[in-house]
Amino acid sequence: MIDPRRLRLEIRAIAERVRRRGVELDVGHFEKLDGRRKQLQADVERLRNERRSASKRIGAAKAAGEDISPLVAAVGDLGTRLGAVSTEFDEVRQALDDFAKGIPNPPDDSVPPGDGEDDNVELRRWREAPEFNFEPKDHVSLASASLDLEAAAKISGARFSVLKGPLARLHRALTQFMIDTHVREHGYEEVYVPFVVDRDILVGTGQLPKFEDDLFAIVGDRDQFLIPTAEVPVTNLIRDTILNPGELPLRFVAHTPCFRSEAGNYGKDTHGIFRQHQFEKVEMVQIVRPEDSWDALDELTGHAEAILRKLELPYRAVALCAGDLGFAAAKTIDLEVWLPAERRYREISSCSNFLDFQARRMLARYRSADSGRPDYVHTINGSGLAVGRTLIAVLENYQDGTGVVHLPDALRDYMGGISRLEF
């Protein structure tokens, strides 16, 4: 969330920056609401002050054994008046809060301009896309014996999958390999977290209130949702806390299923398991001091890249343009892996710096060493990596044209010594 004070003082400048995303703020509406808020706040505070002093006088009179009934009568309808004014005050404040929570994070100045995917800027490539001396198959035709999309459709509908035998094992091996690497080599603490969360938690990381359609809601009295990413429960681990500066940075890695209803994506990537309602992801989350967040973003992106390099998968890093940025991110670097069957790079990781945007919503702070006062932490996260998409990349990049997939060395131990899969 935007700093409410800044919103008040420099809403036009903020509107200008948010416009880079293609989002238009209703400045007039905001100024009208905030003007009303000021008036009401002054009224409420004045009435409360009156009530307070009157009650104190009554208390003092009573203690002195005096008759308090004239004083009580003098208070009159103060309570009723206060009630009416504070009701309206609450409504206006709520409206302002909704307005503020609906504003996306302004893009960092380093974010390239643009409206969508085509305007993203390539930063670097690792390993050029390989040439095959045969027509590379896509993951569906390659692994059809172990990939049962019909069974999944019968159970849960489109965009779910059933993996069997070697494919299920490879999927699990990739997950273990990623977590172990981040824990052993990159200094992350592994965490296991709930996959069902309350509404507030999703407001904290920015999925709500705006994007409810993208989520699976749980039926029940409690207003809960399935997580769309581990970012949600993991980042919220530090909500409502004030950390000591010595505790930072915090680095968490979690493996969770992710559930996305993918509203608005009908007809997109319908082939195979590239875009699913349920998929697995290994997610890295860092909680850092404000001055460290940009370095942390580079570092975390490097940790995701390390997985691709160990798996020897060709990829490129891309800076998302302003129009392609997620709601809460100030800047995002996507990693895109080469998929031979599609002959193009596809997203496999998304690493973002949220600055204090999520921290403000979650009330996640640390006690600054200089000022001694609580200040918002910065949050960073990124996939390391999306497991299903990594599975696709391994299958397609390591096929030899005879229906055999040769596994990268890094997975050998996780596959019980097996070095090739035959389908």
Next chain:
RNA sequence: GGAGGGGUGGCUGAGCGGACGAAAGCACUGGUCUUGAAAACCAGCGAAGGGCGACCUUCCCAGGGUUCGAAUCCCUGCCCCUCCGCCA
């Protein structure tokens, strides 16, 4: 599922209708002392919002209610602990 006990500042914990934003301790910050450190002593020290400012308002799990007045009383919800039952 049944029966009890609780949720108070960064932490522990007292207060249980009126001068309470809240005792005390710990932690933290500054000072005295010391070659330095520790100890001891002295002082300071919650958060959010508003105002140029003196200052004002709000916050004792959350939401309602009673009252001139609620951390304190009542109702509902959530969470934690203890015992019993059941269960992976």
